[in-house]
Amino acid sequence: SHSAAQEAGKDCGPTPVRNALDQASGWAQGTLVRTHVASPVVEEEDKIGNANTECQCLEGEYTSFFLTKDQSHLQMNEISWKDVANVLSLANLIMGLFSIFCSLSKKSSCASWMLLIGFLMDMAVRTITRHLNICSKSGAELNDFAVFTTFGLATALLLGVDGPLNGFLAIIYVLAASFRLCFYSTSGLSFTYKGLPCPYASCVLASTSLLTKGNRFILSCMASLMILFMMDQSYYPHDEILESENWKKIVYLGGVIILFFSPFSIIAFYCLMWSLSYIFFPDVLWGKTECLR
Template sequence: MILGLFSIFCSFCKKCSCASWMVLVSFLLDMAIGSATRHLNICSRSGTELNDFAVFTTFGLASALLLGVDGPLNGFLAIIYVLAISFRLCFYSTGIPFTYKGLPCPYASCVLASTSLLTKGNTFILSCMASLMILFMMDQSYYPHDEILESESWKKMVYLGGVIMLFLCPFSLTAFYCLAWSLSYIFFPDALWGKAACLRPWY
């Protein structure tokens, strides 16, 4: 949530690159925090509500502001993006173990942030990607639960690769890696990311 607020501040200060990096780091932290919470069995009603607020702030408001609000079209699309995030968080619950209905918000935001970095904030390309992400989030398709740090070893390596690249590799290469990672989840959810969910027991 703090990184999301920093991203919003950077967007208002016209520092698009910094704002995008805050969202990408949040994408990686979200998975780590979720895994730590489940591992330590830390669960509370207030924690769940705070998590939803953090998701809305970072992967909703902060991500939408990456589109820019300089023109009416970008501003309108940013509002639609925030509404899509809100709608998905409030109403899209499957009741099926290890399954999401609609594209999870962090992956949509990772695509936007990575695209923003690779295109240096090209508003036309960002608007096209945002429109596509809105459609994926509002779609009734099912996506596997992304407990990457509690899954197969190769998925942990994918996550570790993202963290290492964040600190050691050129920024453009890191953005491309995160974009490829997110797109693989979007377009090949069952073939690549869904097998662990089917194998794990449900109690």
């Protein structure tokens, strides 16, 4: 009877009504089928998606862990070399303070010896910071203060302050070193300084003081000459002694060995020749490699 009623409805009912009933029944069946069949697929896809997301997250954490480890290792190396440079700058500052104390105590030979040690330390600091490209604001400030104390103030006290002429020359020397550090630190050109670097001027005066046993007249003449060289706007090459040819490294190591295991006269002569060769033959001896490069 049910099938007969359906057939009667198909035969007797209007065509739009039959189409609407068929479409509604198809939608209902499609919905039931989709709900029944598609839900396990969706659940399975969700599970797969969640698994992929977890794998991606774990892989990202794994990769970022190793990147962080490498970066932290490089950062630790950089920090360690910064500490070495800061320690050397602090030691240079201490040498300058000891030199000041020795000059005030009328011990010019000991004061000059401290300045030569500071000269070698400053060269090592510049090598570390330039070769490893270490840039630290606090380290730069500490090094500038050490350079001013050792190669400016302590070196000027070698001239003595017991007379008005020597005192005036010492003040001029300190001002020249300060002016050189403030305005001539960068020349605008690669591999060059503008004006004679203060450590070389200090090395010349310390060596002259050792050779002449503190002769004030000779020291005054040499100090006046060093002031002119520091204020001159000539260009001097970067003294990359520990970064270039082997013979330059031997010069540095020879200076360290002679400084601690030889008499004062040999120390003074060696460092004086070293500094004068840089002052009068900067490009021929110390800047030729950099110019060719």
